[in-house]
Amino acid sequence: MSRVEFWQGNTACAEGALAAGCRFFGGYPITPSTEIAEHMARSLPKAGGVFVQMEDEIGGIASVIGASWAGKRAMTATSGPGFSLMMENIGFALMTETPCVIVNIQRGGPSTGQPTMAGQGDMLQCRYGSHGDISPIALVPASVEEMYSLTVHAFNLADIYRVPVFIMADEIIGHMRERIEVPDKVQLSERKPVIDPTHPFRAGCDLIPGFPTFGKGYAVHVTGLTHDDRGYPCTTNPEMHEKLVTRLFNKVESVRDEISLFETINTDSKVVFISYGAPARAVEQMLHDHPEAQIGHLRLKTVWPFGERCLSQFPNAEVFLFPELNLGQISREIERHTRIPVISIPKIGGNLHLPQELWEITERYL
Amino acid sequence: MSGDDWLRKDRLPHIWCAGCGNGTVVNCTLAAVDEIGWQRANTVFVSGIGCSSRAPGYVLTDSLHTTHGRAIAFATGVKLADPSLNVVVITGDGDLAAIGGNHFIHACRRNIDLTVICMNNQIYGMTGGQGSPTTPMGKLSTTTPFGSVEPAFDLTELAKAAGANYVARWTGFHVKELTKAIFSGLSTKGLAFIEVLVQCPTNYGRRNKYRSVTDQIDYMKTHSVLKQKADRLREEGNELPEDTIILGEIVKRSLPAMGVRK
Amino acid sequence: MRLVIDEVRCKGCNLCTLVCPYRIFKPGTIANRKGILVPVTDRPERCTNCRLQKIYGRTLCGMCQMICPDQAINWVNEEVYEPHRVVVED
Numbered sequence: 001m002s003r004v005e006f007w008q009g010n011t012a013c014a015e016g017a018l019a020a021g022c023r024f025f026g027g028y029p030i031t032p033s034t035e036i037a038e039h040m041a042r043s044l045p046k047a048g049g050v051f052v053q054m055e056d057e058i059g060g061i062a063s064v065i066g067a068s069w070a071g072k073r074a075m076t077a078t079s080g081p082g083f084s085l086m087m088e089n090i091g092f093a094l095m096t097e098t099p100c101v102i103v104n105i106q107r108g109g110p111s112t113g114q115p116t117m118a119g120q121g122d123m124l125q126c127r128y129g130s131h132g133d134i135s136p137i138a139l140v141p142a143s144v145e146e147m148y149s150l151t152v153h154a155f156n157l158a159d160i161y162r163v164p165v166f167i168m169a170d171e172i173i174g175h176m177r178e179r180i181e182v183p184d185k186v187q188l189s190e191r192k193p194v195i196d197p198t199h200p201f202r203a204g205c206d207l208i209p210g211f212p213t214f215g216k217g218y219a220v221h222v223t224g225l226t227h228d229d230r231g232y233p234c235t236t237n238p239e240m241h242e243k244l245v246t247r248l249f250n251k252v253e254s255v256r257d258e259i260s261l262f263e264t265i266n267t268d269s270k271v272v273f274i275s276y277g278a279p280a281r282a283v284e285q286m287l288h289d290h291p292e293a294q295i296g297h298l299r300l301k302t303v304w305p306f307g308e309r310c311l312s313q314f315p316n317a318e319v320f321l322f323p324e325l326n327l328g329q330i331s332r333e334i335e336r337h338t339r340i341p342v343i344s345i346p347k348i349g350g351n352l353h354l355p356q357e358l359w360e361i362t363e364r365y366l
Numbered sequence: 367m368s369g370d371d372w373l374r375k376d377r378l379p380h381i382w383c384a385g386c387g388n389g390t391v392v393n394c395t396l397a398a399v400d401e402i403g404w405q406r407a408n409t410v411f412v413s414g415i416g417c418s419s420r421a422p423g424y425v426l427t428d429s430l431h432t433t434h435g436r437a438i439a440f441a442t443g444v445k446l447a448d449p450s451l452n453v454v455v456i457t458g459d460g461d462l463a464a465i466g467g468n469h470f471i472h473a474c475r476r477n478i479d480l481t482v483i484c485m486n487n488q489i490y491g492m493t494g495g496q497g498s499p500t501t502p503m504g505k506l507s508t509t510t511p512f513g514s515v516e517p518a519f520d521l522t523e524l525a526k527a528a529g530a531n532y533v534a535r536w537t538g539f540h541v542k543e544l545t546k547a548i549f550s551g552l553s554t555k556g557l558a559f560i561e562v563l564v565q566c567p568t569n570y571g572r573r574n575k576y577r578s579v580t581d582q583i584d585y586m587k588t589h590s591v592l593k594q595k596a597d598r599l600r601e602e603g604n605e606l607p608e609d610t611i612i613l614g615e616i617v618k619r620s621l622p623a624m625g626v627r628k
Numbered sequence: 629m630r631l632v633i634d635e636v637r638c639k640g641c642n643l644c645t646l647v648c649p650y651r652i653f654k655p656g657t658i659a660n661r662k663g664i665l666v667p668v669t670d671r672p673e674r675c676t677n678c679r680l681q682k683i684y685g686r687t688l689c690g691m692c693q694m695i696c697p698d699q700a701i702n703w704v705n706e707e708v709y710e711p712h713r714v715v716v717e718d
Contacts, residue, residue, distance in 0.1 A: 023447075024443070024446070024447050026442075026443055050446045050447060052442065052443075052446055054439060054442070054472075055439075055468050055469060055472040056468065058436060058439065059436070059439035059442070059468075059469055059472070062432065062433070062436040062439035062440045062442075062443060062469075063439055063440065063442045063443030063446070064443060065432075065440060065443060066412070066430065066439070066440040066441060066442065066443025066444040066445075066447065067443040067444065067446065067447035068443075068447075069428075069430060069444060070410075070443070070444045070447035070448040070451060071447065071448060072447040072448070074443070074447070088433050089432075089433055089436065092432060092433050212428075214410050214428040214430075214444060214448070214451060215407060215408050215410070215428065215448055215450065215451050216407065217406070217407035218428065219406060219407075219426050219427055219428060219429075220428055220429075221374075221422070221423055221429045221431065222428075222429065222430045222431065223423065223431035224431065224432065224433060225431065232377060232423070233420075233423060233431075
């Protein structure tokens, strides 16, 4: 059973979080993500949760990490400038393996840029923004329905892999209103229990240690310093640092094909579009307008970690066309994984690619 | 006393220098926590970055050693998400007053049920003795080689003005009074802020003519005045010397608090 | 109860010598294996507060333990003093 609603993307994201059992929201208002905070402020107290508007985004992500250690599913929502402020604590969450969900409704950057216009300029920042070698998970919704379902999925991934998970939506998806079928029940996963309380950070062959929630008597020491299996700082031992950071990195990278979600259309075509987020909708419209031309489409729902398996779905591909609302950030990542030419179709300024524009470029390669 | 039971004995001796006052503050904190009867399982110590912030690593409870200046923001999340936990924040002057100043005043404004203990050594000890917001005027550090030209921060006045429910200041010498003050802080509903002036022989004392550990302790002993006495002296029209350290309970009140256990 | 200094934890700051009302602690003169001059206790049985702790069931003074930044000062239980029995030879 399900019910039908007509929601904005941001509302769907907040409702998805509530359905996923999110009971803590700490954040700071920023256009165009504010509707998520507003919706959580209204709904969380009714659901027995806590909403707190912190003094800045740094405090927002810090309170989310704290709440996560206290056993709550926790999230924050922001946009470009706030996302930049959060970077240090995102690194802390990765180092301490704290599950949390960070929603970034991207706007035009750099700096204050275009607060009310769409952009996808934070796609590399979420992967490489925090210092050190990190590997987070980033999901990109392209519809209001996905704002809901991917938010639920993000909480599950965060708890399974003990990493911060990003929802890298954009202003168009965040503010677009669409019909959405809301399921009555969503599937939820749980945090792994601690196996050896004396070594709470010791991981098995899946590289993921159990989660020692605060207040359960584990007396766990959580530190952003390089730490050993007990959680104690161990900063001058090169082997220890290598072992820890490699594990944190491989924990996500080794399962990238399992995490990776994507959709394909016309897998045997020669010209293939790759897209994620709002530009995917322009591509879909173009495919709809020109059904006679065999054009493939790979829509990424997971951008980080990038599972290269998705590219082998198109064995006949001769060219990849990649429209993005930035100057070609992810198309460079695709180039690392394929010998087929990748043509970036960048667009910044806040407007989406027009299907007509995309068709004109496509015609050159047909 | 069983304050010793709260220590991670396998991690001792700790990293602090000989004569550093931080260890004394840990003793007093643990004595107060033990006296109030909190259990290890539902007590959380949170800290930021710096010498002082290594303290939770030596306490056998759940402990969160976070990023520079953000300890109070992390603690806010822990406390609001689970009000049944007792949360103590241990922080330093650079951590709390410089990079974390915003979080500090907003935690005081929210009056969230935390106990914040600031080990104020008036210097950045861990990075090698740079001037901090609480370095007194004229004192030397590696970044104030000709004496600090900036006025120092009075953290207790700041906390008082921002709305904390309990504010006190003691030094690393007044251990009994400090333990009592921390006890009062722990039992206060709302934000309790206890500033502790501690000696830093390695980086502050060495550059400021306190040749031995005991010299700086002597200075704190002889230059401190109880708040009541200071108030009385001021009423009588006496001028207090500028370097007077005013000790004691600065404020105790019961403004509405947040995150109090139901 | 008898005062002892844990040589492993002590870093030789001599704060204990400053606070003891009985002046039990004296600055050390001989460096130990780590090169630290650990203070020495001078007739610690003179400390009434230490001796009476057990009877009162609580720490009486404890300034030395509280101020010790290295958690190096503690008390150990002492056996009750037994006067030697004098054996008279036949």
